[in-house]
């Protein structure tokens with residue numbers, strides 16, 4: 001969470017970066033470039049963030065050669081806000097021909113519904129003569145933070161509750177997106193180091209004839225040998241690296257800790273990546289995980305975990321108090337593989353969380369967040385958003401068609 005001064009300074013740094021002749025791509029988190037907003041005043045937050053970020057898109061659009069601005073995704077609470085900001089900016093007539101990008105996190109059951117929203121919105125923009133957009137699909141890097149938030153507030157966990165569910169959801173979104181009539185509206189960035197997922201998406205894209213609309217993205221220094229092998233196979237690779245001034249290296253620590261954490265958990269592919277070619281047990285473990293995730297593909301649009309009854313998704317809590325009506329989940333427009341869609345039950349949206357539309361205010365609040373915060377009584381029933389624990393890097397600069405990285409880790 002940043003104050004106004006720090007947010008402005010970081011945004012200014014990103015402007016400087018994008019103005020450089022050798023930088024053609026920046027990827028930023030909304031939360032790292034704008035001051036905190038009242039989470040209950042959604043519309044005002046969107047207005048303010050659009051006003052802050054639009055000049056960055058203006059800079060990209062005015063550049064003599066194409067420059068790309070991508071909006072990263074952080075916590076579940078940022079999902080709707082980031083999509084609203086992204087679509088509002090790109091709906092401006094002056095940005096009709098600008099291609100830009102946004103991230104979706106597959107560990108959120110909401111990812112496919114969000115992808116469908118972006119697809120429909122982008123198709124309408126394309127019909128007006130506009131450019132396509134790009135969605136970078138990741139699994140999601142903020143699992144511990146989501147767990148803390150759910151636990152502290154007694155809310156249902158926003159993310160999938162198991163790795164295999166996340167892996168299945170990742171493939172669900174890929175399966176939906178990799179269709180010729182969709183890829184022309186929304187190009188897909190497959191971002192991750194799981195080589196099974198890389199291979200799956202590449203083979204599927206080949207079978208469906210959409211390889212021109214797919215791009216692979218990895219993190220510089222994470223699995224260099226694998227990155228080089230993927231680059232050789234698919235032709236190019238986007239390598240991301242955090243950009244911080246040497247005098248502010250502490251800002252990068254949260255990023256580095258996340259990478260260490262990823263490698264440390266045996267749930268994650270990174271814990272096996274350097275031994276896969278020698279250790280048969282590890283290979284079998286990842287193979288089984290992959291097959292289990294494919295077996296889970298069902299053609300449904302998963303319901304959100306954020307439900308009106310805050311206890312409904314918490315194991316062991318009484319559901320007796322819930323009076324939320326059940327509504328059907330929209331079946332996913334199928335793409336040809338797997339079983340036919342069916343209908344399943346889910347609960348209507350709504351929660352004590354400000355991240356959900358029925359709760360947050362469409363009206364302007366009588367007060368706005370100031371920084372540093374002045375003590376003021378919380379609105380009735382309101383919860384403060386937990387401060388972000390991840391820190392952030394000011395920006396990510398990337399280089400397409402990266403030079404061959406050195407061979408191993």
Ligand SMILES: Cc1cc2nc3c(=O)[nH]c(=O)nc-3n(C[C@H](O)[C@H](O)[C@H](O)COP(=O)(O)OP(=O)(O)OC[C@H]3O[C@@H](n4cnc5c(N)ncnc54)[C@H](O)[C@@H]3O)c2cc1C
Pocket residue numbers: 072073074103105107138139140141142143159160161162163166191192193194197217218219240262267268269270
């Ligand atoms: C180029 C690039 C850009 C990225 N940008 C972003 C970004 O903008 N926002 C962001 O959030 N992340 C981002 N990430 C990180 C990404 O979300 C993943 O954390 C990381 O790539 C690991 O996933 P994997 O598919 O490589 O590996 P895998 O090992 O296959 O998957 C690990 C992931 O599975 C999920 N997972 C693990 N255990 C569980 C569990 N018990 N329950 C539910 N899910 C579980 C988590 O999402 C975890 O990160 C980016 C990654 C890359 C490579």
